[in-house]
Amino acid sequence: MEKLAINGGKSVRKEKLWILKPYFGKEETNAASRVIKSGIVEGGNKISEEFEEKLAKYLGVKHCIFLNSCTAALHLALILTKSFNGELISPTYTFTSTAMVGLHNKLNPILADVEYETANLDVNSFEEAITKKTRAVMPMHFAGHACDMDRINKIAKENNIFVIEDAAHAIGASYKGKKLGAISDLGCFSFHGTKNLVCGEGGALVTNNDIWAEKVHILKEKGTKKHFFAKEKDRLGRTFEAVSAGFSFIQSDILAAIALEQLKKLDKMNGMRDSIAKYYNSKLSKLSLIKAPTIKEYAKTNWHLYMIKVPKEHKDFIIQALNKEGISANIHYKPLHLHSLYNKLGYKKGDFPNAEKVFDTYVRLPLYPGMTKKDREDVVHAVDKVVTYINEKF
Numbered sequence: 001m002e003k004l005a006i007n008g009g010k011s012v013r014k015e016k017l018w019i020l021k022p023y024f025g026k027e028e029t030n031a032a033s034r035v036i037k038s039g040i041v042e043g044g045n046k047i048s049e050e051f052e053e054k055l056a057k058y059l060g061v062k063h064c065i066f067l068n069s070c071t072a073a074l075h076l077a078l079i080l081t082k083s084f085n086g087e088l089i090s091p092t093y094t095f096t097s098t099a100m101v102g103l104h105n106k107l108n109p110i111l112a113d114v115e116y117e118t119a120n121l122d123v124n125s126f127e128e129a130i131t132k133k134t135r136a137v138m139p140m141h142f143a144g145h146a147c148d149m150d151r152i153n154k155i156a157k158e159n160n161i162f163v164i165e166d167a168a169h170a171i172g173a174s175y176k177g178k179k180l181g182a183i184s185d186l187g188c189f190s191f192h193g194t195k196n197l198v199c200g201e202g203g204a205l206v207t208n209n210d211i212w213a214e215k216v217h218i219l220k221e222k223g224t225k226k227h228f229f230a231k232e233k234d235r236l237g238r239t240f241e242a243v244s245a246g247f248s249f250i251q252s253d254i255l256a257a258i259a260l261e262q263l264k265k266l267d268k269m270n271g272m273r274d275s276i277a278k279y280y281n282s283k284l285s286k287l288s289l290i291k292a293p294t295i296k297e298y299a300k301t302n303w304h305l306y307m308i309k310v311p312k313e314h315k316d317f318i319i320q321a322l323n324k325e326g327i328s329a330n331i332h333y334k335p336l337h338l339h340s341l342y343n344k345l346g347y348k349k350g351d352f353p354n355a356e357k358v359f360d361t362y363v364r365l366p367l368y369p370g371m372t373k374k375d376r377e378d379v380v381h382a383v384d385k386v387v388t389y390i391n392e393k394f
């Protein structure tokens, strides 16, 4: 048995393997540089429009609006659907944005439990959380694995509730052949530095609703119709008309240029993730103690995250030991009901057993498109080393 680095042995790697890395080439640098040199760097110009058109086409949806974050997209989705003064249902196992945006609209975040296997919104828990005050639900496709959207959409329709997909993790993934983010009322994406399509910070709102699409162009631009004048070559033509209250949620064309290059290679990048994940699945499923991710028959994942399941009593040790071996490993989310913001709203430990089990047993391993053959072999080697030690020791 190899001596673990945490016990003074030699680590699998000298230099730590990152848990994620954006996949940038000279295309992104050149595209951003072209926009900078053009002198037209604010948002809503040609490159942003091209990105919006191409992403809408890729997703099979009528409208896409490029924004400066997914949080902005979630916030605007509530405004467009007039979801005010009531309740918003969110899974507890998600990033705070999913539930928090409701607070801006006087919507009480109503948390629901997740299914243990995928960490996605549990449909029964969602149904139980519905009241007369429910305005919207935000299913979040954790790790790029689809929620059960047919069941969620059906229940929502029966109860007159809007469905806003939090597809922050999910670009390029699908449910029964349909692209995630594009199979409910509205979909929200993130292009934050940690996501599958990266432009630094950024997001998009997608919908098939023409009226909402027109409104969101105004809302993102401080409540003005400035966007519609932006196509003029002579920039003196850029006047604006203030027509409503609004936000500054527009995104720069510099970042649109980067996003556009990333979109061109999105399928290739997701394909690279897929082959690494398949390698992990084949190797890690042979090891005792740990379980590879569950993929439901309706889901085609984009492998935004690779999460293994480990015994609760060994989780902390496994994370520490892998990090000492030079392999980044971590948890992903602490469920929302365990955070102070949500404690103040009345939630407490014990409220959502499955989400707590996910928190106690899911461990994230490195997965990103630029990983080499040696990188992935090192990950498997380190996991094997740690599992072998635990098996012998306990």
Ligand SMILES: Cc1ncc(COP(=O)(O)O)c(C=O)c1O
Pocket: 068, 069, 070, 071, 072, 094, 095, 097, 098, 140, 166, 168, 169, 189, 190, 191, 192, 202, 203
């Ligand atoms: C599930 C989920 N929703 C929303 C967000 C917010 O995304 P952004 O940083 O683009 O606002 C994140 C960010 O990581 C996320 O993971």
